[in-house]
Each structure stands twice: as C-alpha cells, then as structure tokens.
Amino acid sequence: MIRYFRTDALKGKVTFRQVEVQQAQQARGICNRQSMQCHRKFHAQTLLCPTAVLVFALVMTGTVAAQVAPPVGPYGFVLNATYNLPFLRGGAAILGLMNFDGAGNVSGPYALEMGSGGANPKQSTAGSFTGTYSSNPDGTGTISMALDNGDNLTLIMVIDNNSRGLQLAATSWCFPGPVCGLYGAVVSGVGEAQFNGGVHPIRAGLLNGSYGVLLTKSAPTPGTSLQVVSFDGAGNVTASGTFVDPGPNVQSGTLTGTYSVNLDGTGTITFPPQAGSLMGQTWAFVITGGHSGLLALQTNRAGDGTLSGIGRLQ
Numbered sequence: 001m002i003r004y005f006r007t008d009a010l011k012g013k014v015t016f017r018q019v020e021v022q023q024a025q026q027a028r029g030i031c032n033r034q035s036m037q038c039h040r041k042f043h044a045q046t047l048l049c050p051t052a053v054l055v056f057a058l059v060m061t062g063t064v065a066a067q068v069a070p071p072v073g074p075y076g077f078v079l080n081a082t083y084n085l086p087f088l089r090g091g092a093a094i095l096g097l098m099n100f101d102g103a104g105n106v107s108g109p110y111a112l113e114m115g116s117g118g119a120n121p122k123q124s125t126a127g128s129f130t131g132t133y134s135s136n137p138d139g140t141g142t143i144s145m146a147l148d149n150g151d152n153l154t155l156i157m158v159i160d161n162n163s164r165g166l167q168l169a170a171t172s173w174c175f176p177g178p179v180c181g182l183y184g185a186v187v188s189g190v191g192e193a194q195f196n197g198g199v200h201p202i203r204a205g206l207l208n209g210s211y212g213v214l215l216t217k218s219a220p221t222p223g224t225s226l227q228v229v230s231f232d233g234a235g236n237v238t239a240s241g242t243f244v245d246p247g248p249n250v251q252s253g254t255l256t257g258t259y260s261v262n263l264d265g266t267g268t269i270t271f272p273p274q275a276g277s278l279m280g281q282t283w284a285f286v287i288t289g290g291h292s293g294l295l296a297l298q299t300n301r302a303g304d305g306t307l308s309g310i311g312r313l314q
Contacts, residue, residue, distance in 0.1 A: 068139035069163040071193070072102040074265065076286030078295045078308050079168060079189035082219055088185070090115030090122065091218030093306040095284050095297035096129070097266055098143070098191060106133045106143060109266060111284040111297055112151075115218055115306040124300045125149050126284075135159065143168075150176030157191070164289075166191030190310070192288035192295065194265050207261050207287065208233035211294050213241075215309035221245055222305075229294075229311060235259060237269055255281070269296075 074097055081092040096110030107130045116122035127148040135141030139159040146152050154172040159165070170187035174180035210230040217223035227241030240254040257271035257280075269283040285296040294311035301307060 068135075068137060068159055070102075070135035070141065071098075071100045071133070071159065071163060071166060071191070074099050074108070074194040075166060075191040076194060076265070076288040076293075076295045077166065077168065077189060077191040078286075078297060078310070079170070079187055080216070080218060080306070080308060081170075081173070081185050081187040084184040088114075089220045090304055091306050092187075093218065093297055093308045094189075095286060095295060095308065097194075097264060097286055100133060104132050104134060106131045106145070109264070110147065111299055112147070112149070113297060113299060113301065113306045113308075115301065116304050122301065126299075133157075152180075153187075164193040164196065190295075192293055194286075194288055194290070196290040196292070206233065207231045207259065207267065207291070209291075210314045211311035212314055213239075213294065213296065213309055213311035215296070215298075215307050217245070217307045218305040220304055223307075225307070225309075228314070231259060239271070257281075261287070 077094075077096055077098055079094045081094075083089060083091060092115060093113045094110055097108040098106050099108045100106050107128065109128050110126070112123075112125040112127075114123040114125075129145045129147045131143060131145040133141060133143045135157075141157045141159065143155040143157055144152070145155070152172075152174040153170055155168050155170050157169075158167040160167060168189045168191055170182065170185075172180065173182055173185065173187060208231055210228055213225075213227040213229050215225040215227065217225070223243060223245035225241055225243040227239050229237060229239045231237050235258050236256070237259045238254065238256050242250060242252045244250050253274075255271045255274055257269060259267060259269045261267040265287040267285050267287070269281075269285065271281040271283075273280045279302045281302075282299045283296055284299050285294050287293070288295060292313045296309055296311060298307040
C-alpha cells in the first residue's frame with residue numbers, strides 16, 4: 001500500500017486515494033489469480049489431449065495386433081525347395097490348395113515336382129494331404145502336412161494382407177523311411193486366399209482374361225520367365241513371353257493350348273508340341289483372389305529343375 005504524508009486537511013482525500021489503490025491492487029490480484037488458474041487449466045488440457053491420443057493409439061495398436069485372424073477357407077499355395085545335395089540338385093516344388101476348416105484342421109490336393117539335374121530322375125506326383133494348423137495372436141503359426149505319398153512337412157507361417165495371405169517356410173520335410181529333416185534344403189513359398197471376402201463360388205471351366213505371370217526356375221541352372229497368359233473363357237489359352245537363363249540366353253515365343261478348371265479352383269493347362277518342337281508342356285494352377293490371381297507349376301517338365309510362379313490379372 002502507498003503511504004502518503006499530507007496535512008490534516010487532506011487526510012480525507014488521502015484516505016480516499018488509499019482506498020482506490022487498495023481496491024486496484026486487490027482487483028489486479030484477483031485477475032492474476034484467475035489468469036494463473038486459467039493458464040493452469042489450459043496447460044493441463046493441452047497436456048491431456050496428446051496424452052489421451054497417445055494412450056488411445058497404444059490401446060488401438062495393441063487391439064489390432066491381437067486381432068490377426070487365422071486363415072479360414074481355401075488358400076492356394078506354392079512352395080519351392082532348393083538343395084545343396086548332389087542327388088537333389090534339380091530342386092522341388094509343390095503347388096496345391098489348403099482348406100482351413102477354422103478348427104485346426106487343414107487338407108487339400110497337391111502336385112509335387114522333383115526336378116531333374118542331379119543323380120535322381122525327375123518325379124511328378126499328384127495327390128491329397130491332411131494335417132493340422134495353429135496360429136498366434138501376432139499372426140505367426142505352424143502347419144503340419146501329411147502327404148499321401150508318405151512325405152510329411154512342417155511349415156511356419158506369417159499371416160498378412162488382412163489374413164488373405166500367408167508367408168511360408170519349412171522347418172522339416174520327412175520322407176518315407178528314416179530320412180527326416182531338411183538335410184541341406186531351403187523351402188519357402190506363399191499362400192493366397194481364393195476369395196477376397198464373402199462367398200465367391202468358382203464355376204467349373206470359368207477363367208477369363210489376361211494374367212501377367214512371373215515364373216522362376218530352380219537350380220541346377222536357374223532362370224526366369226515373364227509371360228502374358230490369356231484365357232478366352234471357352235477353354236483356349238495363349239502364352240506369350242520371354243525366358244532368360246545364365247549367359248544370358250534370351251528366348252521369346254508364343255504357345256497356344258487348352259485349359260480346364262475344376263470346381264475347387266484348381267486347373268490344368270496343356271500346350272501340345274508347337275512348330276519346331278517335339279515336346280509339349282503341362283501346367284497345374286490354382287485360382288486365387290477371386291479370380292484376380294494365379295499360382296502355377298509346370299508338371300512333367302522335360303528340362304532340368306522346376307518352374308513355378310505367380311500371376312496377376314491385368
């Protein structure tokens with residue numbers, strides 16, 4: 001408070017001015033306190049908002065991670081095996097259909113190719129398998145497959161693409177008899193759901209459109225091929241593309257043939273011997289992604305190694 005030294009005649013006025021000063025100071029104090037309270041409230045709210053957003057994001061992240069759904073229904077798959085054993089230098093490949101029943105059981109048809117190029121001759125086998133599967137909340141899991149030819153495979157998987165895709169790798173491949181393990185082999189591949197959500201029935205014989213297809217040839221002589229494969233919807237197919245192997249050796253050409261589709265979405269392609277060639281080609285395929293994708297494997301291959309790949313509708 002301001003002190004004044006005045007005469008008695010001015011005391012009344014001085015007292016009045018002192019009251020004014022006191023009132024002004026009290027008013028400023030109230031405003032300052034209110035301002036500080038408002039500032040604290042605003043600051044608390046400012047801190048609270050990003051904190052709440054962060055907590056919400058963390059909760060949602062945990063929720064999403066815990067909701068990776070296991071595979072259910074039919075999935076096409078293709079696996080490729082590369083060996084460092086001399087008698088298996090031709091590699092191997094498996095194409096098939098995994099039907100996950102939602103209760104831990106899996107089954108389906110398969111085509112197995114053991115490529116030539118080593119001491120062992122090529123082998124082509126078609127059959128069916130049964131097995132079990134399990135998955136974890138983070139989308140990892142395992143698949144056990146017992147093929148009707150006596151082979152048993154154990155796969156690890158990672159579920160991706162909103163549970164419509166599978167990344168696969170083998171941890172064990174047991175052959176009939178005492179031979180069990182990978183024994184110098186690396187086996188990996190992919191799985192793709194046949195349908196993009198909902199019921200999407202496949203009609204026998206129905207496959208129409210052009211697909212870009214990337215094919216990979218296994219050892220002993222690796223190679224790759226890019227193809228445009230066109231299906232006319234009436235059983236006729238044309239494949240045009242380029243094949244490249246070490247050298248480089250580049251070959252281009254066109255093949256014409258026929259195809260058929262089964263009710264389960266599997267099918268075959270037959271290319272008879274073309275002009276200037278004594279050998280034809282046969283292929284097995286699986287439709288995926290509601291007809292938007294193809295997985296393919298050459299069967300009864302005349303050359304060494306195996307040839308398989310993935311196609312997408314153009």
